[in-house]
Amino acid sequence: MNFIKMQGLGNDFIFIIDNKNEFIDNEIEIAKKVCDRRFGIGADGLVIIRKSNIADAKMVIINSDGSRANMCGNAIRCFAKYLYEINSIDKSIISIETGDGIKNVELKTNNNKVELIKVNMGKASFSGKDIPLRNKKELINEKVKIEGKTYKLTTLLMGVPHTILINNNDEHTIEEGRIIEKYNLFIDGTNVNFIKIIDKKNIEVRTWERGAGATLACGTGCCASVVALKKLGLCDDKVKVKTLGGSLEVEVVNDEVYMIGAADFICKGELY
Structure with missing residues (x-):
């Protein structure tokens, strides 16, 4: 082969x-x-x-x-x-x-x-049915307690489920993605993106990927991060996303996401 x-x-x-x-x-x-x-x-x-x-x-x-x-x-x-x-x-x-x-x-x-x-x-979709979430209509900028620690999470479907949390002060480690991924709210599990906001046009993202663990980059994760931050009013329509493996440009035009x-x-x- x-x-x-x-x-x-x-x-x-x-x-x-x-x-x-x-x-x-x-x-x-x-x-x-x-x-x-x-x-x-x-x-x-x-x-x-x-x-x-x-x-x-x-x-x-x-x-x-x-x-x-x-x-x-x-x-x-x-x-x-x-x-x-x-x-x-x-x-x-x-x-x-x-x-x-x-x-x-x-x-x-x-x-x-x-x-x-x-x-x-x-x-992207923030609908709990699409993601899917267990008995919840949506999860947007909401505090969730998992194994004794509180996280402020936003979850959406960007082809696959993605959860983001802002990590500007390095209060979270990438390994925490392991427990968030399998939290019972997420019926099919979730990818987890840890975001640092540099400014409205530049962010850094580290992703814990469902089924693969910590990776150098995740394309859908970069897209999901920009869509979620835009939903929260924290970034512009076009954003440069820096990962450990390099950079992507993500642009949202009339709700369509381009990478x-x-x-x-x-x-x-x-x-x-």
């Missing part, structure tokens, strides 16, 4: 092609095996490229622990670069089928290489 490894802001993925749906029965085990950083290749997730009847290609994402994700911002930028440079889909706008619907991706290229990727991430950033190849090889 041939693979290519890619990364977006240090969020790394193993890519394999499955045009014949050959891995349906064991793709969870494949993901856990190849993502293991000691006994496998090592990655935050496995991305399977499949044919689509409604878009240019279908993206299937499985986290390193074997759980599935409907959407991943860093993965979809890598996916678009792969389609253009490896699969030779010669378009400036590519449609990608995801678990969160079809996403349209605009490519900025130079000499047949993708330099920047702009993704229409769609609209702009890069992606890179790391290596390719053969899985035994």
Whole structure:
């Protein structure tokens, strides 16, 4: 089985092609095996490229622990670069089928290489039914007590569930994401974003990812953080988001969320 490894802001993925749906029965085990950083290749997730009847290609994402994700911002930028440079889909706008619907991706290229990727991430939702929350209509800037500690949380669906908390004074550690992720209010768990507000145009985000733990960056987390801060009146429509793995630009236009950033190849090889 041939693979290519890619990364977006240090969020790394193993890519394999499955045009014949050959891995349906064991793709969870494949993901856990190849993502293991000691006994496998090592990655935050496995991305399977499949044919689509409604878009240019279908993206299937499985986290390193074997759980599935409907959407991943860093993965979809890598996916678009792969389609253009490896699969030779010669378009400036590519449609990608995801678990969160079809996403349209605009490519900025130079000499047949993708330099920047702009993704229409769609609209976020604060509805408790969409996230989903247990017996709660919404969670916006609300104090929640978890294992004896009080957090002020805002939760939304940005393709996948995301919870944000402002961490300007480093009062929280990234490892606290572990207990927030599995708090029983969140029916399907949640990603957790720890935010430092520099000013209304610049923020820093660290994300504890559901199913992967602390990562260098999370694309949907960056988008969710900007949407949540905008909801609270704490940022502008266009924000530069700094992560440990690099920076993204996130812009909200008429409630549509756009993410702009890069992606890179790391290596390719053969899985035994």
